[in-house]
Amino acid sequence: MLQNNSALAQLKQQIRETTPRVQGVIKATDRGFGFLEADDGSSYFVPPPAMKQVLHGDRVDALLKQEGDKTSVEPDTLIEAGLDRFVARLVKRDGRLSVVPDHPSINNQLRARLKNSLDESTLGDGDWVVARLVRHPLKPDDRGFFAQVDELVVKADNPAVPWRVTLARHALEQASPQFGEQWPLHDEGLEREDLTATPFFTIDGEKTRDMDDALYIETLEDGWRLSVAIADPTAYVREGDAVDREAQTRAFTVYLPGQNVTMLPELLADDLCSLKEGEERPTLVCTLDVHRDGSLGEYRFFAAQVRSQARLVYDQVSDWLEGQGDWAPADDTIATQLQALAEMTKARNAWREQHTLVFKDRPDYVFDVDDAGNVLAVRIEERRVAQRMIEESMIAANACCADLLAAHVGHGIFNVHQAFEPEKADQAIEFLANQDISVEREQLLELSRYRELRRALEAREDAWLDARLRRFQGYTNMSAQPGPHFGLGLSAYATWTSPIRKYGDMVNHRLIKRVLKGEAAPAEASQALTEQLTERRRLNRMAERDVKDWLYVRYLGPAAEAGEVFEADIIAINRGGMRVRLTANGATAFVPAPFMHSDRDKVAIDDKEGRIQIEGEPRYKLGDTIKVALAEAVESTRSLVARPAA
Incomplete structure (x- = not known):
């Protein structure tokens, strides 16, 4: 039968x-x-x-x-399927093609064919390609895995492999957009004030080319009057034209170590819009009053022509204000402004410390990369006084933008950040209760109450508690409607100060111009746009992280061979071990459980609590600073492996 x-x-x-x-x-x-x-x-x-x-x-x-x-x-x-579109290494053996997906947990060699438009003679063994999975054994009528190669990403011997592969993996553009060299101004109906004689100045990194903000500050009897002039690419780019549509698709300039992929054509981003010293530029300006106590007063937005009269560099300005180094401002006008800006920054920072939120500084790690893709050094770039001066100026200007859009338009592109996701609030309350911290639900979800809670938690200086709370905390999203930004402690926040680099800022520029011209507000930005901006920002950050991981492995390979010891912070704990960040250079490494004790059964990991016991005794927890010795640098997975140092 x-x-x-x-x-x-x-x-x-x-x-x-x-x-x-x-x-x-x-x-x-x-x-x-x-x-x-x-x-x-x-x-x-x-x-x-x-x-x-x-x-x-x-x-x-x-x-x-x-x-x-x-x-x-x-x-x-x-x-x-876990795989759909993916980046892979091409394998050519005995006249047959296959691909190995570039994934740390997938080492399968999948049979493959080329897309009809590709020439097999131009592809070599080990080249990087984009492929799609077209057959899967668990699909009806499919007997095995099979992939199609859709495009060549980069040849195996190209020094740009880390950058090109990473951009391809996240489906990001490989190069800046190209749209010709003719860029007429489109200023219909907009009056621009002539501020070319006003001594504006810029402060940026030494290698920055897309300078999008210039400042001018006056000292008043009761405080300061700050003018923030922002480059105006919307003076060249019409809403809805090809350049604008491409900028919307890209959403942001992608900043990678050693390479930037601009949102706008480089001629605009690095030249016509960049607030270069001595060059007249169209700008939008916000002039705002800051009181002696650091609180904000009246503000005014307007369009203007500006000519920066000094291109200053962060470290030189910081050195001068701190009384060190040989650099000094070229004239007394700029020197007086720098001193006034430093005083305003102190007042503004003190006000935010009391009334909003100011989080502890985290160092930035900067890669020095040569033309061959080799990392020469990884430098710690601390946020010094000059960086704080620019940061406080931009936060104040963006707060004014949020207020203007909320009052006169009713919508825009806002950065909205909830400290805790509403659906996780109860879990957070239970977690805090277990730490003998009693909180009400409103303290997690209402901005004014959250400020009190945040300060109380910071007073404990408990790194473990802070790290564990992140499990329940929310992320910053783009929203067409104003909403609170818990991370800054502000009731609303809308950026307009980086329109060369952010499409959302271009949208806000156009809304500000409508207010200035007395025009009716357009339709609210679609949810699809705000979701796309949020997603694109996430992809950009992942790409930056992935390139850095690749470069770290190359840079720290010799240190791993030598078993070099580093100080490190424990940033994550899972069932397999713990992840640490090296404080000297920012690299992350994984410490597997077997490296903590020769007998794996004596290692008890509580990933939910973020604690590890060895032989029944507490040994490691989230937020701890420990010493580790690098053991491996694996380029195929872009991962560093470490062991606890004795």
Whole structure:
């Protein structure tokens, strides 16, 4: 009877229908087996034979199998493939093509074909390509994995591999946009004041080319009057034209170590719009009053022609204000302004310390990269007085922009940040209660109450508590409607000070111009636009992180071979070990549990609490500073591995 195919199929179907099932995501290991992480948090073993039918990241429906006291699963139905479009290394062997996805948890070699438009003779073994998975063993009628190569990303021997591959992985543009060299001004109906004789100045990094803000400050009897002049690319780019549509798609300039990919054509970003010393430029200006106590007073937005009279550099300005170094301002006018700006910054910072929120500084790590892609050094760039002067000026100007748009337009592109996601508030309250900290729900969700809580928590100076709370905290999103920014402690925040680099700032520029011209407000920005801006910002940050990880591995390879010891902060703890950040250069490394003790069973990791015990004794927790010795630098996965230093 079982020889009858229909009867056999019916029997198999009955077995499947009566067998317990579970849905989840496949997690592969480097030892051939894997795990299915179920939606309810449970984990099931996937044996090696079954792993040949799936890839890391696949979401599947699986059959539960019980053999004695061992439970495993057999993936049965593909719900969503973990791979779709992906970057891979091309493998050419004996006239056959295959690809190896560039993923730390996928080392499968997948058979592949080329897209019809590609010439196989131009592709070599090891070249980087973009591919798509077109067949999957768990799909009906597919007998195995198969991929199609859609494009060449970069040749294997190109020094730009880390940058080109990373941009391709995140589907980001590889180069700045090109739109010709003719850029007439479009200032219809907008009057510009002539401020070319006013001694504005810029303060930027030594290598900055897209200078988008210039300042002028006067000391008043009761405080200061600050004028913030911002480059005006919307004077050249019409809303809805090809350049504007491309800028909207890109959303931001991508800043990577050693390379920038601009949002606008470089002729605009680095030349016509850049507030270069001695060059007349169209700008939007906000003149605002800052009282002696640091609070903001009246403000006024207007369009103007500006000519920067000094291009200053952060470190030189900081040195001069701190009484060190040989540099000095070229004339007394600029010197007087710098001193006034430093005084205003102190007052403004003190006011924000009392009335809003000011978080502790974190150092920036800057890569010095040569033309061959080699990292010459990684420098710590502290936020000194000159950086604070610019930061406080921009925060004040952006707060004024938020107020203007909320009052006169009713919408715009706002940065909205909730300290805690509403759905996680109860979890956060329970967590804090377990630390003997009693809080009300309003303290997590209402800005005025949150300020009180934040200051109380900071007074404890508990790095573990701060790190654990991040599990419940929200992210900054773009919104068409004004809303609180808990990170800054402001009721609304809308940036307009970086329109060369951010499309949302261009949108706000156009709204400000409508207010100045007395025009009716346009339709509110769509949710699709604000979501796209938020997502694009996330991709840009991931790309920056990925390039840095790649360069760190190359840079610290010799240190790993030598087992060099570094001071490090514990930034994450999971079931496999802990992740640390090296304080000397900002690199992150993973410390696996077996490196903490020769007997893995003596290492108890509580990833939910962020604590690790060794032989029953507390040893590590989130926020701790420890010493680690680098053990490996693995370029294929762009990962550093470390062990606790004795």
